[in-house]
Amino acid sequence: MIVAKRKPLNEIAEMVAPYKRVSVIGCRSCVAICLAGGEKEVKMLVSALKVKNKKEGRDQEFEALVVERQCEKEWVKEVEDKVLGSDITLSMACSLGAQTIGDMYPSHVTFPGLNTGIFGVPEEQGVWSEKCVGCGNCIIHTTGGICPISRCAKSMLNGPCGGSANRKCEVNLDTDCAWSAIYDRLKIQNRLELIEKVTPAKDWSTSHAGGRRTYVREDAKLTPHQKKGKEAIQ
Amino acid sequence: MKAGSNLEKVFESGKFAVTAEIGPPQSANPEPLTHHAKMMKGSADAFNLTDNQTAVVRLSSIASAVIIMREGIEPVIQMTCRDRNRIALQSDLFGAAALGIKNVLCLTGDHQIFGNEKPAKNVFDFDSIVELQVFDQLRREGRQVGGEVVKDPPRTYLGCAENPFATPYEYRVSRLAKKVAAGADFCQTQAIFDMVMFEKFMDEVRSRGLDKKIHILAGVIPMKSAGAARYMKNKVPGMIVPNEIVDRMKNAKDPKEEGIKLCIEQIEHLKTVKGVHGVHIMAVAWEEIVPKIVEMAGLLPRPTFQ
């Protein structure tokens, strides 16, 4: 899932300071699960900002809201009145949610309350680790199911580098060396031959390097006729 | 001859090679390079110029190479994948070859977290092995990685680095084999302090016949103090410094002298290891000691070729 974390409150407070009525919108999907932008975090943020305002004698109104999935227009639509009734919206969803609101209401200002970080796996309660960078061309069938692009600090294709000591990464000694892990995994799977051969240059054109990506599922797309019907109903 | 460099000639002649490291300055001033070149001239067969080593911004390795070549010594330039994508790497290889640089050491590169530009965005389009493979294909087939045919391909002698002391230990020789397969002609090792472990590594290298396919330069670092030994032991990932060595430096009356003595002993030992074709001396910030060590290790005079 997408893992984000709240921006420091002083940064958020500074962003929203010029505005009188602030709508704060959380999301019940990924960011709720990663404890960054669910209803609880939204309410606590609002409360903390009110305490700050109380200290500084500033007068601001906050409205705490939460939608099911902020990256989808239909869900955002449910709080449209509140969004447009405020001077500014602080999105407590990932950047996708913030941009969805921004794209839906271009003249309304929407700010991000979270820093969107990683495609992560909850390793344990409160710990999420990156395991994918969305390169668009998965190779983990050749690397024992471990992604070297995201889990190696240098995205090596033929690791591990010389800095791997005690099977830890030299960039962060608390992090396992991805390539040591790949070696160990392939060894127990009896597939070490996979890393005996040189893996050639990777084609990065499927990643963000190839420009902004849009994935389309033709058979799922609505035809212009269908879309028209929908609009008529609405 | 692949490139016809002096280093290549020494290896081909079967002589025990010596290379030394020169760190380019953290400025636009060429003077330190010229100074080191003059001082070390004749002490080694080629001089390795680091490429923004530990991600600290320094005078570029290609420019440094040109500067020391003016003093009549041969460079080995490092090219890391950290700062350049495949376009820049291939372009720089052309450029280096055009300037007369014949030895290139292919490295993945230290992560920027260790350097003085930590917020940098890194590239890592390649890793060192892919870099070797692409450069090897360029020089052999005159074909870029993207398929473009090059009319006048570079003639370059390709090197790599390998660390026998990084984990998983049992995989390190396989990784060296991958570098050989990718086209490496010579290999510089991480500094060696644990001779027992290195010999084990070399046993496997020989048993796989890799010593016949690649020229191994064993890395040595002369130490100035016990603090340096401790630092390398505790703070440098992938470096193994046995306790005896730390103790020896600690108990020495004159640590500098002891460091020199130790380095010479190590070189003497390495000469006897089968499959080691030379040494690479990394006298970081102590370059002036290199001529003395080379002399005392009985490696002078260096061979010359016409």
Next chain:
Amino acid sequence: MKAASIQVILCKCCTELPAVLNIERLRKLAEESCNVVSVMMVDAICDGKGLPAVVNNAKEAEVDRAVILACHKKDIDPALFKAYRRAGINEFMIEIVNIREEALLPHASEPERAQLKAETMLAASLARARLLAPLEKQTEAMKTKNVVIIGAGASGQAAAHAAAKTGAHTILIEKTGKSLKAPGIVMPHSQVVGAKGYGGNYQLTIKAGDKIENLDAAAVVIATGGGWTQLKGPLAKAVKDAMPLYKLHEHLQAGSVPKGPVVFVDTPDPTGKTMKVQDYAWDDTLETALQLKRKARETQVFVIFQEMRAFGLSELAYKEAADLGIKFVRYDKSAVPKIDPKEPTNLIVKDFAQGDVLSIKIGTLVFSSIPANQDNQAIADALRIPMSVDGGVRRGSIQRWPVTTPRPGIFVCGSALFPKSNEVAKAEGEAAGSMAGEFVAKGEIEFGGSVAQVTQEKCSACLTCIRTCPYEAPFIGTASKAEIKEQLCQGCGMCVGICPSKAIELHHYTDDQIMAQARELLGGDF
């Protein structure tokens, strides 16, 4: 929803309350408050005399909830809730306000502030009372009358006898094959390896010999006891022939006296972090030291300890010990006794009380302690009950429920809690056995009330509640959303406080109820 109609009861606490507070002001405030339909004063709610009048008043005034200004809720007689129930008022609609211990007693020297505080507390509890909702508890029949006792030592056997007296079926699970007489069934060579369910209806998995058997249990008593150990830590290296207390005891029984001076230490590992001074150590150390001293007056006897705790009348032994000349030296954790580097036969101890550093020659070193049973962890894991840091089973509350665990229907006694003497272990075994028996005698379990509940539409199925709950009450149900197994829920509200989607509420302690009370309390100026 029908508006709340509240009855306010002001308990005078005999004469205590009027002595400090102006009860008329409180009455007036109550009468003028919204939703209050009746205000009554009673002399003492605890004596039960005023109860019929209170309940009649509630009926007549047709209230649906009550706010009672009295004392600590735990000390209110359950009869009060029963009486209200008969009048049709749910127990969760009764708000007890501890005016006595929160305002009256601690602020008696500032009566005006105490008065304002009491008034504010009244307003706050009215605010909370308006938000209360009735909650019905449910029952489930127990499928069995089995009380399973784990361990057939002193405490386990005592528990079996006590439980059998209440009419429960007792089943003693014993790891070894020792033969013993106990009521009910004895299963030798058996161990509990797993458990499902909850108090009243547990399904235990028993490994009996090589077989795995299932066993229903309404209640479980953990009586796993303790075992002996060797001297540990630096002292073990320095003192080779130290003996455990029971060895010395055996020597004394056989008539031999150890080489003096005899030094008793309270633990086998003074430097260790997990071993604490035990009841066992004290009763038996004192007794043994006395026996020794009585036998050999000339032998010097030292008792070195961190904390002294003799059980009950054993305390009388201190006097005799002092008369006989046994020397007690208290040390602190920061300066544990160690061997004198200059004189390896001497022990250096810093006397915590006097500050002197003593060097005591060791003739014989005797250490006393029983570490917790190694099996406790496995049993605690199987039954999912918490352990103490010493490796013993954690009990519910040292004052109120010394032989219960936080999990209903699971009781604990003897050295399974921490090492103790035979007599104490037996007494605890009896207590645990009869509590388990009484628990089973009820025949049904009651659950629900102040438990957590998930609003499924808000749930993100993030699993945070499941990971946080110590009782495994939350689970993902068929709708792929969290649900709470009420029988397992203990009503702590940990899941509620952590739920990132605010999808869980704890009945009787909802966010609104908590925050309304706090807000109202802050409204008062005193």
Next chain:
Amino acid sequence: MAGRKPKVVGFCCERHGMDAAVLSARSGKEFDASVRLVQVPCTGRVDGMHILKALEDGADCVFVLGCLEKNCYYDTGSIEGRKRVEYVKQMLSEVGVEKERVEMFNSASTNAWMFPEIVSKMVALAKKLGPIGGEKQ
């Protein structure tokens, strides 16, 4: 406003926390009347929002009082409570409000002297720091 009295809210767990307060009162200990107690079943029930809301509603200081961590009635409840308090402290420091205004305490129910100490510590702090945003409400 010379006469303004500090306002301190204490969220006390129903187990050791509240029992410790009650015991201290019964043992004849006096403590400052400024403290307002809110009972929760367990400090793990405390939501950071409750603490922040109390500050919003006029509390100068808030404390949470639970069982000793090694002897919590609900096993891990007071550990959870501590973590909630720590998170609120972090939030307060991010918004530039003294994080000392919020504190976690643990007490055994048998401890009669601890509760008055907690109260006097928090009341002294409330007096020192004054109300959030100065004396105007």
